[in-house]
Amino acid sequence: MEISQLFSLCDKLDECIFIFDEDHQVIHQNAAASKIPLPEQRKLIDHIKTVPIHTAQSDELRLENHWIIQPFSLEHNSIFLCKTKQSPGDSASQLREEFLDRLHRGQNPFLAATLSLYHHLGWRWTAVAQLLDSHRINIPVISDKGKTSGPVMYSLEDTPCNLIHQAKQFIFFNDVANAFPNDKMLRDMGVQTYAGLIYKNRQNKAIGHVLAMHDSDDVDVNLCDHLLRTITHELSLYLELDSSQREIFKVRRLALTDHLTRLGNRSAFEHYAHHCLDAARDDQRIRAHLVMIDIDHFKQLNDQLGHDQGDIILQRFSDKLSTIGRIQDRAFRLGGDEFVVIFYDSNNLTEDMIREKIDVILHELQQKDALDLECSFGLASFKESHYNLEKLLKLADQRMYKNKQTRRTKQHS
Template sequence: MQIKKYKKELINAVLLYVILMITGIMYFSYQNHKKIQTFEKNVFTYNSNLLHTAIKMLNQTADIIFLLKINNPEILSIMAEANENSKKRDALRKNLFKKLAPAYKLLKKYGIRQLHFHLVGNISFLRFHKPDKFGDLLHGIRYSVDLVNKTKKILRGFEEGRVFNGFRNIYPLFYHKKFVGTVEISYSIKAIAEILQRNKSNFYGILLNKKIIDKKVWKEHLKNYRRSIINPDYFWDQKALNSIYAKNSEYLKEFEQIEKIIRRNLGNKLFNHHAFIIPFYLKHKYFIAIFHPLQNIEGKFVGYIVSIQKNDFYAQLKKDYILTISIFIIITFFISILFFLFLKQERIIKENLSFYSNHDSLTKLLNRRGFDTSVAALEEIHKRNKLPFSILFIDIDHFKKINDKYGHDIGDKVLSELANILKSNLRKSDLIARWGGEEFIVILANTDKETAEKIAEKLRLAIEQYHQKNLPHFTVSIGIATADKENFNIDNLLKKADEALYAAKKSGRNRVVFKD
């Protein structure tokens, strides 16, 4: 019943709750998104700086190797003669290999993947990583070497080759100021990883697009790559992975599982060629996989440098978000409850104001204002339907003496009890009002003279016989007036009923008198 009565207030409270929840969730989700953006920006910036620093260090190492081991007359003269005398190239190649093989063996331990000499015109002369492969024309295959042949300037950057990919440093070679070819010193992701892996739980790998590998790599060297579970169009540098596994065995068993987890959460991010992060959970630990887009020397996208690190930022953010939303739900619920109670109380106050503007505060019966409003409606019904109409004017006998003897509090209780007796003995269709002081008035709709007299006598007798332990005995006098079916005037009826009441009191009280 309470819910039905205050349905409007309840609906408004629920609407407030829904609006607050939608607004709150949108706000907290936006704040969450901003935190993620800030975190990812910081992670990308930090890791990019680390990568660039490591690459710069390796480039400086390559420069030192070039200056100390290669850029000297002994090596440069071999390159000059090999360009001029094709018949002696095999002997010169063996001589060059013999001179630099010890240094290359040492350099491999520090991540140098390739030491590759090229003759003028971009012809492979000696691959230290594959000495039996030589004489092939690299024009159109090795953009970097083509460019250095043209510009005669040092060039650095990532590039895929016939055997391996690498972060390359291509140096022009001059003997007596004459261009005699180029040399490449390159290193793999392993070298970068070894610089960055102060924390052994970190992982670094290169994920290359299949198209690049198909275009550049000799078929017999495709074994250097492994198709990624993350996406079949991308391949891992397997040699680099094997080297990293050797120092980070914890990834060896879980790597395929990690790839599967990343694949489930990847969506279309891999094809946007932008940096992104995939958070995941494995063996009670939280990780993030950071994908840095990788461009080659030509400035074209070729794949990603992938870094996997322990990091619980997303997990903690999710916990904080859930906690915040939970607290917000509770607070919003209580706000909505308070709002409902406020609306309910406001309605009660309005209803009370409306009620007491038309009702007596003591007896809860209609007051004169309420009586005038209600009787006007009854008057219309009487005129329309031609029904008889009666008025009872009721007055408590010797009420002043009750007040003087027992006090006003008892007098008020007498008035309240009289109101209760009237309500319990009259019909719901009858109109009862407190006229003022100890006087009450009753409108009996559709009631003729004889019925009105019976009702009045019934009331008088009920009041006379009423006894309550804490109240004095009291009686009433009742005056009756009845309107006929044709003529009705409330003022005349009230006047007649008042005269009948006066006659009842004059004739001894505690009686009913009818006035024609």
């Protein structure tokens, strides 16, 4: 493999990747690694330099702070894959579960979001802010190491909160005192690190933001990005519901979960799909896709191995499928061995990319669980269905059937 091809491959991965030459110099780091705060990057690189080049084994894990560092040797270079003890996808799923559970128990959504984020991110301060007007926000509750207080009224002028609403994307600062010298409250609190992301209403208008702050710069920015995207998405969905719908939500939450796989079931899929279709119809800059997937020859496997083993296969496959994309990309089980994934705001999704993602899942299942599975899939965009759910499902189903037939033809040729 040429070095340029190696760089390109690493850039497609969600994990943080550093590539070193024989002189222990960094010759490439992918986009995920570049998002790590500079102090954290320096710690990781300094630690990696203690690992002898070409002597590292691929199954050896080196731990530094909250990072797991896995080295690989390749010709004249060494690759180091860096990840947190728990993957962002796992943490995001657990954050979503805790938030929904708190809502189910009747907790205020702002309190539920604030405490759920604190428990899974671990930064000292977490909060949800409501935008009152272009100059002021209200923070109903703020958590300081899990202890809550509030409300707090706050002016946006010369604050990181103001920049969040201007940028309308994930914002991170790791030197708050110097970046915002006029923000006396944050300076007095001793805030060093700040991150935030807006949440929106059905009209795609920002109505507030979720924020996290820490008194140290030793943080995992990738994890923070994942978790903020998760909680803002879930909060937006919940706030769209009126009071009667929220009561129904609490009562029916378990009815929206597939009891075997713990993915969302068909009802949950239809609710989420309509929400995404409405948002994409209103803002056609959003490019979204649906992928329908089924496990080939599952009925034969179920008959051969027994229903208990068949259930285990579905559970293992679902666990992997739930992390196939980003935070806003969600998997559902429609029934039997049929699944769908909604890839929301996914501009350049192609069939080759989906096949690659599915192949990664199947390889992991084969390696870790000794499950030798094959899958067929069909990809359809929201736009080509004219934002109609029935048409979207039909397109994906037709392409999945065509994919299945094509693969069978190749296998028998």
